[in-house]
Amino acid sequence: MKRPLIAGNWKMYKTFDEARAFAHDLVRRVFDVDGRDILVCPSFPYIAELAQAFRGTNVMVGAQNVFYEEQGAYTGEVSAPMIVSAGATHVIIGHSERRQYFHETDEGVNRRVRASLRASLLPIVCVGETLEEREASQTLDVVARQVEHGLAGIEPADAARLSVAYEPVWAIGTGRTATPAMAQEVHAHIRRVLSGLFGEQTASTIRILYGGSVKPDNVDELMAERDIDGVLVGGASLDAGSFERIIRYRG
Ligand code: PGA
Numbered sequence: 001m002k003r004p005l006i007a008g009n010w011k012m013y014k015t016f017d018e019a020r021a022f023a024h025d026l027v028r029r030v031f032d033v034d035g036r037d038i039l040v041c042p043s044f045p046y047i048a049e050l051a052q053a054f055r056g057t058n059v060m061v062g063a064q065n066v067f068y069e070e071q072g073a074y075t076g077e078v079s080a081p082m083i084v085s086a087g088a089t090h091v092i093i094g095h096s097e098r099r100q101y102f103h104e105t106d107e108g109v110n111r112r113v114r115a116s117l118r119a120s121l122l123p124i125v126c127v128g129e130t131l132e133e134r135e136a137s138q139t140l141d142v143v144a145r146q147v148e149h150g151l152a153g154i155e156p157a158d159a160a161r162l163s164v165a166y167e168p169v170w171a172i173g174t175g176r177t178a179t180p181a182m183a184q185e186v187h188a189h190i191r192r193v194l195s196g197l198f199g200e201q202t203a204s205t206i207r208i209l210y211g212g213s214v215k216p217d218n219v220d221e222l223m224a225e226r227d228i229d230g231v232l233v234g235g236a237s238l239d240a241g242s243f244e245r246i247i248r249y250r251g
Contacts, residue, residue: 004223005163005207005230006247007039007124008237009064009092019046022240023053029244033058037230038247039090040237044078051087062090065098066121068111080119090122092232094150096169106149113150113162123162124209124232125150127190131170139168140189147193156198163207164190165232171212173234180221180228183210187227216245223249 014022019042030038041062042050050061067077083091093116094109109125116123127146129139147164154162166186168178178186187208194203210222211232222228231249236242 002205002207002229003035003037004251005037005039005124005209006249007062007090007092007165007209007230007232008041008243009095009211009232009234010040010042010238011064011097011234012043013238014042014046016046016049019043020049020053023050023059025240026243027054027057027059029240030059030247031057033247036247041090041092044083047083047088048086055087060089061087062092062124063088063121064092064095066091066093066112066116068108068115070115070119080116080121084119084121088121090124091116092165093123093125094146095126096128096167096172100169106146109146109150110152113154117154117158117161124165125162126165126167126211126232128167128169128172128212134168134170139186143186143190144193147190148197151194151197154198156202159194159198160202160205163209163230164194165209165211166190167211167232173213175213177213177215177218177222178210180225183222184225184227187225191227214246216242219246219249220251223251 038059039062041064063083066080070079093112098104113123127143129142133142207229209230209232210228214231214233215236
């Protein structure tokens with residue numbers, strides 16, 4: 001049994017004071033939770049503050065994006081070594097909002113994954129089909145392509161350090177969740193693709209998270225599926241009470 005990862009993606013929400021207050025509240029709420037990895041991914045300016053608030057606790061902090069060069073004249077970008085030096089352990093890569101609004105490609109995802117692994121920053125690589133692709137029965141092909149291209153050339157030993165998040169685009173922020181069976185079908189497929197890339201042994205250790213309208217009232221049934229090893233939570237991670245309930249899913 002893999003240790004589940006419960007990750008919150010705050011997207012572009014919360015002020016600095018709200019972020020700090022949330023961090024202290026969350027730590028009090030979940031200090032007794034054992035055997036589950038808990039991660040909060042705020043905007044860049046809050047990473048160092050949250051890392052400080054979470055020091056010595058069971059909560060970790062991650063970034064929502066990373067640039068693939070280490071340093072240089074790239075105004076406005078943030079590198080993996082910078083993120084690590086601010087206290088983050090993880091980074092979300094290739095979120096559908098990055099792909100949609102900022103034109104990130106599978107190749108860009110691949111470069112970000114490599115740069116992150118080089119800096120010992122643990123990637124959470126997002127994949128998922130659009131509604132049109134699902135309706136055209138292309139889901140499994142699209143997701144396989146995103147995994148294969150996004151993780152091309154990664155060594156199995158490195159692959160063991162990353163997670164994949166399956167986030168159907170039509171389920172993000174819409175209140176429409178994939179049913180547990182729909183999610184499980186895609187997760188099992190991702191596991192097969194990972195086996196092809198890295199071998200069965202490594203693939204069995206890689207956590208595959210589900211994301212897309214995960215809420216307190218659907219997390220239990222999602223986490224009951226065999227190949228769902230955690231969740232990536234957007235809207236419901238902004239409230240400490242609902243995020244706590246998700247962290248305390250009944251499995
Ligand atoms: P949501 O977002 O939970 O608000 O649907 C999930 C995500 O985009 O990671």
